[in-house]
Amino acid sequence: MMEVVLNVLGVVGLWLAVEYCLKHETAQSLEDASLIPFADDPEVARRVELATGKTVKAVAPEVAKPGWGNLEV
Template sequence: MDEWLYALYCLTGVLFFYLVTSACLRGHSRDVDEQVSLLPFADDPAVAQRVEQALGRPVPAVAPEAALKA
């Protein structure tokens, strides 16, 4: 009987994790996800310009000194 109870606890935990994750991700849009994926290139303006030319999407480039002042 304890094995069934343990299995029920595990399944409840997985279901809870799935529901919470799906609720958190429901508010995301594709545009936000694309902008977030371009953030690793934002600290180097030269690289950001090359990525922008390659992808055709604007990269929010910020010089490292300007990011520290904000």
């Protein structure tokens, strides 16, 4: 019985912690955060935009600077 009570308290504590952390987030900021994994690849960002209709703020990947691409250690 004690284990059940501790498990319930753990779940309630976790739920309250998540609620507290997300208290000041808006729907727009959560939507933007869900699209972050696609932002570094423009081709994937384009496909996600076509599939979902949501705009992905894609950034171009950094190009290697001359002399920095083939370093051997």
